[in-house]
Amino acid sequence: MNLVTLDIWDTVVRRNCHPDDVKNATAQYIVNRLNDNLLDKYSSLETILLLRQNIELELGRKSQAAGFDDEYNVRDVLVALINKISMNKVSEDVAHDALEREIKFELDNTYIDPTISSFISELNYDKCFFISDFYHDTAFIKRLLKHHNVDFVKEGISSCDVGYNKRSGRLFDWFFENNKDLIDSSSNHIHVGDNEWSDYRVPQKKGIDARLYLPEVEHKKRGKIADRYHKASELVQDFSKNRLQQSSFSIGEDHALFYYAYCREIIANANANSLDKVFFMTREGEFFKKVYDEINSALPDLEKGPISQLLCVSRIATFFPSLRSISTEELMRVWNLYSTQSIQTLFKTLGLDIELYTPFENKYSLPKEEEVQYPWLDERVNRLFSDQDFTTMMLFQQSQRRLGLSDYFTSIGLVSGGNYGLVDIGWRGTIQDNIAYIQPDSKFTGYYLGLERYLNEQPKNGLKIAFGPNNNHSENQSDLFNIVAPIEMICNSENGSVVGYDDSIPPQPIRKIDPNENVIFSDFTSDYQRGVLSNIGDISSSLVNLHNIHDTMKAEALKIWRGIIDTPSPLLADAYFSLVHNEEFGLGKAVDKSQRIYVSDVLKALVNKDSRLALKTKLRSLFWPQGYFKRTDISKFEKLFSYYVLKFAIVYNKVRIKLSRAK
Template sequence: MRSAETGFDDEYDLIHVLRGWLLRIADLKSDDEVQKLAHELSEFELVCEEECSYVDPGIVSLLTEYPAEKTIYLSDFYMPSEMLARLLHSKGLKLLVREGFVSCDVRKNKRSGRLFGHVHQSLDVAPEQHVHIGDNVYSDVEIPRRLGIAAVRFTPEWAAEARNIQQIAFGSREALFEQIAIRSEEAAREFIAAEPAERSAAFCAGVRAAPLFLGFCHFVAERAVRDKVDSLFFLSQEGDFLHRVFAALFPKSTLAGLPLPDSRGLGVSRVSTFLPSFPEPIGHEHLKLVWSLHWQQRVSTLFKVCGLEAGEFRDLLESLGLKEDELIIHPENDPRIGRLIEAPAFRKAASRQYSKRRERLDRYLDQQGLGRRGKIGVVDVGWRGTIQDNLARMRPDAEFTGYYLGLRKFLNPQPANVEKHVYGVDERCGDAALLDSFEPLEVICSSMSGSTEDYREDGDIVVPVKSIHPKSTLHNFPQDFQDGVVFAAREWGPSLAHYAVSSDELRELSVRLWTHISRSPPAGLVRTFLEVPQHDVFGFGGHFDRSQVPSVKEMLFGVFNRRYRNHVILYLRRTQWEPSIAQHPGMSTPHRMMAKTLLRLARLYKRGRVAAQRAQLQRGH
């Protein structure tokens, strides 16, 4: 029955409302279950109130102007007095206001004036002995004055302005994001004012791009709670940066009052986890998982994948007609590669490396808390989730749920204990444009600690063995950019929580920022991209110098000259980021125009081929 129908004001306490709501929508077997869940939900609501409320800086000095024998709180509020007292206590106001009256407790409110009467009767005071202070012009001023109470309206100018801003922000997410962005950029300029111009530019670029990574980290937190994962592992290299953002965004390890799973970085890579991930030493069938992704592979790279050095097998290679630096097209079809893998010397060496690496990786995962059962969440920037697949094979009895900023189509069968979710761009759903060249995002997310290649024993523990190209240490753009993103996370975080912003609401802005970074990148990003070689572990091997664009001569005569043509094709296959051509400092205008034209034609060819394959598959079905 409605409260008003029984002679009271239309007031209800939170737990009463939750009970009624649960009885309507939840299939709970007993009243005890209803009461228990209602209590849990009310406690969650209190936590949210604690996170969003604050003490007005002028309230204490104001109260000293109105000395009284007794100071109480008097509130039209949906939480009972016991919960409101806990809220005030959490803000350090217990000594200032110890007790009071709440409308939902007595089902009488200030709007009707009946709560004032209840207070006077309960405390045995007359209206003229009562000074009431509040901010609402009707409930806190007009009504009490009608009753003979001395009413004081407390509306600081800054609070009125803040309320207006909040009303705008609550009405429009776009306006809210714009407000936070302006505030963050102003704080960043002040923070970075004394820094060198190059660091300042990279730092501010990170601040502007921050919502891309904040939206993703919010997505990770939401999904981790929803999927009930036991722990979150951020996979290096890019995971080192993403974990910094995650920790800055959720400093209390909670999302809207809900506890987030424990999280940490994990020193892994494709090459450090591939070989040891199988239940038996590597063979031809295992290597097909690599060749499906890299249909061109150098012989030396094949050895690297198996943890071996090709130089130690020169006699075997010579007997098979193979050269260490030879680029093999479709290795799965080359009979020489088949004979190499079956050669006793190769199999014995590969099996020995497999055993060592599997034992070290197994110990490392145990030491990092990656269990053999349960539900494990992994986080990475993208692109096919192959490290997650490798970990899932290492821990077949655990469930692995992956969270990615972008995902490409899977080219290999997915392990049964793997599930993958994407926040930004999903090629499986037809979103391909931003994935034409994903290297820029890898550059700005890369870790200065390098990439994990193997593991070694250090006393009683196993630690990652990492490598980093010397030129990487000469460029501070990624680190400065990341520092800007983490700085912005601390600025954005409280507002995202206060306004209950979800990752879905940030997604459009996130993709827009990703597009901007890809098409109109900061100069420091392009410079780092060109000057720091790309490490190609599984395909061509070694490091690829992206600044060495094929010459005009090679582009023009590539139609007739096979060596020139191969150089041009290999370059186009290994990088397709057009701004690296547009902003290349060492190219003439004709050279730049020719290169950009070839890049665009290559992308059109690739998309056309994919479309044709899709149409063929559909006809087959």
């Protein structure tokens, strides 16, 4: 009888990725599944991969100490790994799901060697079995073979099931001992595999007719995959190299990796947490959705993210409907952000017609235009919010607004009880808070470029994840928050801000479009975003089947973000300082970024309180010294003078904030 035994990996089954990339993909799944429960020191996938390898070594040593070979089961590895990197004890489901995710990844990224079937058919075998050194069990290998419709070998053994491997030769001994009915003195046993030691020299010593299987084409392909894996970081870095930024389109091409990395992280996390749908919130979300969809279309099925949906919302459209009461206590959610506010600005923030306030203006001697510092401490404001007629009017307005918003949510599939992703640019996720209060039975995971320190209590049904700096965990790279308006400008939409919803069925968002703001979109942002999107496809195809790039890709992406702020293109700077920026929520007006800083502004501020206040307001709107210095419409002297004035203002503001926190 002719008996053939086969190695599995790189003999019967081959991967279209590096073997360690399987572990990298699992590590990324676990990181995304743990979210805030992950210990900070394990945020790097490289660190987790090294930890997994150390756990494998330790379990292997324990197996040897018990008299076996250095074998281990991947299930035990993942349980130990997850316990090690978690802050708090996690459900056993996490390890179970991580194992299943790794198995599915193997199924999705493997194929059958194209010539192995014809190779062994020439051996005229009667029986064929597999003998594999592997950390997944025999049941997995059978599942793998069945998945690929392999019919020439269906039974066999995996080393982790019995504790012996081919390297030592003891797995062959175990196979002989447990298959005596198949093997006798007249049997001709042939073993086929790719490893010179385990599949050739060791079986030869056992008297087995060993055949080394290294088909030239597949062997070269394997070498290329390994080479690509080890050069993956260089490949990523090539996409972040600055080229000639001669147009807004070419600047967008250069920045594409920044948005690619952000959206890839959203996709990976959304998959790990089984989100029903990912909603992209206007305005910046309109651009992010295009990037997400472009990436998603190029991913293999296993890695595709949930369906994306545009969510037409704004702070103005969602804040008032989300109030849990008409009270000064509840309005602290906005006053913590804007501590000086007039009633007129408050009504704009709530999206209400100021005429509704007219009956109460004289009653409480509170002019609608009066800027009130710390409104919650003002006696007139407190009396106003204790007035039953006022609160009744406000509750009626709120019920109308909330009904329209809820109907709009239902029409786009944002229904109660779901598990949803919300994507926005940043910076505290207050729209997510509003939506979470409106739908307390749903769970929301928010994805942001960065997160500033929260000023309000966070809803219990929400989680927020920052791609970049998160001041709620650490102030590492928090200086990126010194100026965020340029990032908002290049991610903006020409479709205006949502201010409410109409009475149609289903309700449609009402947008307020500012033609002045859209001048910059037409002149710069539109071509910039087209440049980004034109390069996303190239990045997607170049980085496919590479999962060891997460750490490098994030580092390069944050480097691009820093470059946008610290060393901007003059084209970008000129566009920014021509911008009319929408600050309707909170400030109740648009801010003109085309203002300039004059020596006379500073001199007047030294001697006059009103001039000091005017200069502070101007500086706050121009808080970007690096960009101001790159403007092409001002003199060199004005560049230098304004640069240092703005730098001083930033330092002063940081010190002021630190002192206020210390109190």
